[in-house]
Amino acid sequence: MEVIEYWKDGKLFKSIQPEKENGHLGIHVPQAHLLSVIIEEAKKYDNFSLLTSTKVVDLLEDENGQFIGIKGKKHGKEIVIYSSYIIGADGRYSIVRKKAGIETSIRKHGYDLLWAKVPAPEGWQPSIKMADVDGYQLALFTQTNGYVQIGWNIEQGSFSKIRKSPFQIFVQKLVQAFPELEETVKKHITSWDDFVLLDVHSNFTEVWKKNNVLLIGDACHTMTPTGAFGLNSALVDADRLAECFEQGDINELKLIQCEQKRKEEVKKLFRLQIEKEKNFSEQFIILN
Numbered sequence: 122m123e124v125i126e127y128w129k130d131g132k133l134f135k136s137i138q139p140e141k142e143n144g145h146l147g148i149h150v151p152q153a154h155l156l157s158v159i160i161e162e163a164k165k166y167d168n169f170s171l172l173t174s175t176k177v178v179d180l181l182e183d184e185n186g187q188f189i190g191i192k193g194k195k196h197g198k199e200i201v202i203y204s205s206y207i208i209g210a211d212g213r214y215s216i217v218r219k220k221a222g223i224e225t226s227i228r229k230h231g232y233d234l235l236w237a238k239v240p241a242p243e244g245w246q247p248s249i250k251m252a253d254v255d256g257y258q259l260a261l262f263t264q265t266n267g268y269v270q271i272g273w274n275i276e277q278g279s280f281s282k283i284r285k286s287p288f289q290i291f292v293q294k295l296v297q298a299f300p301e302l303e304e305t306v307k308k309h310i311t312s313w314d315d316f317v318l319l320d321v322h323s324n325f326t327e328v329w330k331k332n333n334v335l336l337i338g339d340a341c342h343t344m345t346p347t348g349a350f351g352l353n354s355a356l357v358d359a360d361r362l363a364e365c366f367e368q369g370d371i372n373e374l375k376l377i378q379c380e381q382k383r384k385e386e387v388k389k390l391f392r393l394q395i396e397k398e399k400n401f402s403e404q405f406i407i408l409n
Contacts, residue, residue, distance in 0.1 A: 122147040128252045129405050131300050147249065147349070149264045149267045175200070177211065180220040180334070188221065188333045206371070207334045208362070209354070213288060213324065215340035223336070225326040230345055230398060232257060233280060234319040235273040238264070239309040242301055245269065251404065252298035258401050259298055269302070271295070272346060277321070284313050321345050323391060329380050337362060347394040354387060 125137040125146050138145045163169045174196055181190040181201065190203035209217030241263065250261040251283065257274040266327050273295070274285060283291065292310055296303045311316070326341040338355030361383060365376040 122149070122151070122249050125249045125382050126156055126248060126251065128298060134405060149262065154265075162294075167194065172200075177216045180207065180217070186332075188331075191215050193219075200295075205333065205369070208275050209336045209340040210338050210359070211333060211340055213322075213339045213343040213354045215336065217334060218326065218336055218340050221334045223326060223328045223331055223333050223334075225341070227322050227324045229277060229322050230395075231277050232274045232398075234321050234346060235271075235275060235318040236319060237271040237273075237310055237315055238268050239271065239302070239305045241267050241381055242270045243307055245301075250299060251401075253402055254294050255299055255407050256402065259295065261299060262303075273316075274321075280318050288313060301374050313339055319346070324393070325391070327386070329384075330376065342391075344390065345398070346396055347397050348390070350394065354390065357386075358383060366387075 122145055123139065127134045127136070128139050136148065139176040142315040160171060163171075172193075173194060175193050177191050177193050178199075179192040180188050181203070188207055190201060191207060193202065194404040195202045198386060209215050209221070211217055244268075245263065247263040248261075249263070252259045257276070258272075259274070260272045262272065292306060292391075295310075296306055317322070323344065323345050326336060329336045329341045337358035339351060342354065344354065361379045362376075365372050365379055400405060
């Protein structure tokens with residue numbers, strides 16, 4: 122992303138340029154690309170195996186209540202995997218967290234998010250573009266392969282009501298905010314079905330380890346889309362956790378120290394997200 126722009130009434134209001142040493146303000150990395158790189162690197166290890174089309178359905182416990190593996194389903198058939206450690210990296214609705222009996226606190230942020238994707242207009246500059254529509258954030262993110270991701274914040278729980286209103290009137294607000302999108306939006310967003318609704322919330326889990334179960338990423342600290350912190354935070358969790366393994370076992374002292382530090386870092390990001398959400402409209406005020 123070469124620039125961040127704030128648009129007001131269909132016109133550029135202000136822009137933020139990257140520092141010269143960075144040369145950009147963000148990079149879009151498709152999940153499939155990232156996963157392929159990780160998988161290819163992991164294949165270098167003889168003890169690596171990957172099961173696709175497989176999901177966890179329960180945890181296995183021994184007579185002492187220690188978790189010793191998982192029950193899963195692969196193509197509808199039950200499988201069992203025994204493991205010294207189970208790392209729950211399975212997202213905001215983590216089955217591993219639930220089956221381990223770990224509680225999490227959920228915070229609503231007052232808005233939901235509508236996603237849509239359209240081909241970028243000709244000559245589109247890789248950028249992040251922001252606008253204020255009805256007091257809520259409307260954002261465009263340039264993606265690889267010539268696409269633009271649209272993220273439109275709406276009032277929490279309001280989509281069912283919005284869907285009952287005329288579709289064209291709603292989409293026209295998008296075109297008015299970003300006139301250069303008019304042609305591609307009218308061609309590629311033709312019904313409510315072209316939007317995907319995301320229930321926005323954050324959560325924080327005080328317990329990241331319960332005997333042999335460890336949680337990382339959204340499984341223990343779900344973030345909102347604001348600032349795109351979620352994936353980066355999960356990668357930091359994974360990197361720090363790897364440092365706690367020594368010859369196949371966990372260094373408990375290192376793990377405790379790492380967990381305490383990561384919790385403080387994540388809480389700072391939560392506070393930053395909330396501040397950004399509250400102060401978004403202030404970006405469109407002219408300061409004397």
